[in-house]
Amino acid sequence: MPYTEDRSTWFEGQGLWQHVPESDWKDWTWQLKNRLTKLEDLERYMTLTPDERAGVLFAGHKLAMAITPYFFNLIDRNNPNCPIRLQMIPRAGEGQLHAEEMLDSLGEDEHSPVPGLVHRYPDRVLFLVTDRCASYCRYCTRSRLVSNAQDYNFHPEYEQGLRYIESHPEIRDVLLSGGDPLLLSDRKLDHLLGRLRAIKHLEFIRIGSRIPVFLPQRITPELCEILKKHGPIWMSIHVNHPKEATAELRDACERLSFAGVPLGNQSVLLKGVNDDADVMKALVHRLLRMRVRPYYLYQMDLITGGAHFKVDVRKGLEIIQALRGHTTGYAIPQYVIDAPGGGGKVPVNPNYIEKITDEEVVFKNYEGRTFRYPLTATPVVEGETVEKPVKLHEELHG
Ligand SMILES: *Cc1c(COP(=O)(O)O)cnc(C)c1O
Ligand code: SF4
Secondary structure, three states, rough: OOOOOOOOOOOOOHHHOOOOOHHHHHEEEEEEEHEOHHHHHHHHHOOOOOOHHHHHHHHOOOOOOOOEEEHOOOOOOOOOOHHHHHOOOOOOHHHHHHHEEEEOOOOOHHHHHHHEEEEEEHHHHEEEOOOOOOOOOOOOOOOHHHOOOOOOOOOOOOHHHHHHHOOOOOOOOEEOOOHHHOOOOOOHHHHHHHHHHHHOOEEEEEEOOOOHHHHHHHOOOOOOHHHHOOOOOOEEOOOOHHOOOOOOHHHHHHHHOOOOOOOOOOOEOOOOOOOOHHHHHHHHHHHHHHHHEEHHHHHHHOOOOOOOHHHHHHHHHHHHHHHOOOOOOOHHOEEEEOOOOOOOOOEEOOOOOOHHHHOEEEHHHHHHEEEEEEEOOOOOOOOOOOOOHHHHHHHHHH
């Protein structure tokens, strides 16, 4: 059945937490303190399936469970296949290891000159400034690091990272990630951005964050002022399903935009969540309405215990093909595979080209019709429009 939604409304409100004063609900520290982190917390509000129950009990060994009350409201408690539920509530599959899965599937550790900094591309670095997130995604690429449930010994100390960037003039772009950089206090973030801005060779500073999605309350006017002060700061948020696009997220994106923060979105292609062209189309349309430009659609990394989320790459290509030409060009993310073992992001695209020779390129359009674009410059036959230019040439040059 095609996915449909009411495009005229945006989910909002306190949902299950009507009894909480609005001032608490809107306070991001209240949201963090009241996260659902234990089996009992979930079972107070919903009946888990045996698969989920086993997953929750296992989660403490892999990636901790945490869900903000705000985001928990988006879960359909009567539907085990709810796309938000799938992303947030662990399943037994997390305990199943497959041969091709890796703890550090992107080979980030080998490309780390100092702890918490990944220098894979010559001109830019990934700077992991914290190991905590507001909520934990069950398919997280860095589940080996974040939440510290695996005892991986990751302690972000950003002084070393800053010194590395300062001493490498070839680095012109830094991507702050983690964990979630927006969990740092305003004071720390202000300091960190100030230090980065002071590095003359650094041209581009961006933040990867799922905080606007899990904890829109964190996007305070004070935080926006800091981002504005050190701007331009670009930001990639992370939305996977149109249900996540609430009125609160929309308003948080507006505050960020008005502070001069250009917004992009990264989605991970996930089985049962967004592996469907109608869902993806609804998502990208919501994003545009929130001033967010879809940036990447990721093929899921080969993380341990992630097989139940894996989608066939051909399905991903089909989704991109269903978007290109069929909707606004701005709405279409670039589908990429982050090369296992550490080769960087590689674009994967539907193939529109049928044939390419020295003479022409033959290709199909979004409707499947065939077109040709000649690559040669064929002289026009004698006696036609050439006459005039030839005469002119003779007059000028005898
Ligand atoms: C994704 C990533 C970047 C940024 O890549 P862009 O394509 O520029 O967005 C940089 N470093 C690492 C290690 C990354 O994984
Ligand atoms: S927000 Fe990002 S880093 Fe944190 S758990 Fe989700 S995917 Fe991982």
